[in-house]
Amino acid sequence: MVRVTAWVRGQVQGVGFRWWTRARALELGLTGWAANLADGRVEVVAEGPRESCEKLLGALRGGDTPGQVRGVVERWSEAKGGMAGFVER
Template sequence: MQNPIEPSEPIRAHVFVSGRVQGVGYRYSTMDEASRLGVNGWVRNVPDGRVEAVFEGSKKVVEEMIGWCQKGSRGALVKEMAVEYEQPKGLRGFKIER
């Protein structure tokens, strides 16, 4: 007999995406996808041309969000991605940081 499914502990992923990710709607598409999945956090452009994002939620939805980032928005060309896992901070909602 299997154990009942327990709610998964929230995780936090801090992501940097490089390539053609600015000026192609990447942040707005990230926000739409995060809202669709119910992921909390934020996304912003970095002066060096990368996009930085933080995702908090269950392991399943955060991993799904990271997978989406590897492809990105239409028009984006993701060349490299760095992911670091951190202690969740209890973020609520998802926003584009300026």
């Protein structure tokens, strides 16, 4: 189990991006959240099997997202646990 934190920049607020991310994460069996940041980015924190987290990152970069993603930066770490489901913050 791993944790990936991704910061997504572009036109990603006010376009259904967090909802879309939540749906993809739940399909992959991940826990975590997607939250708008004050600087216009969306922070995505997901925990689960590395392969599922990699698939989520691929989806975030894939071009079928709401809005327009201009870049994704990720950081990998050990899973911390304690999360249930995947929520929009």
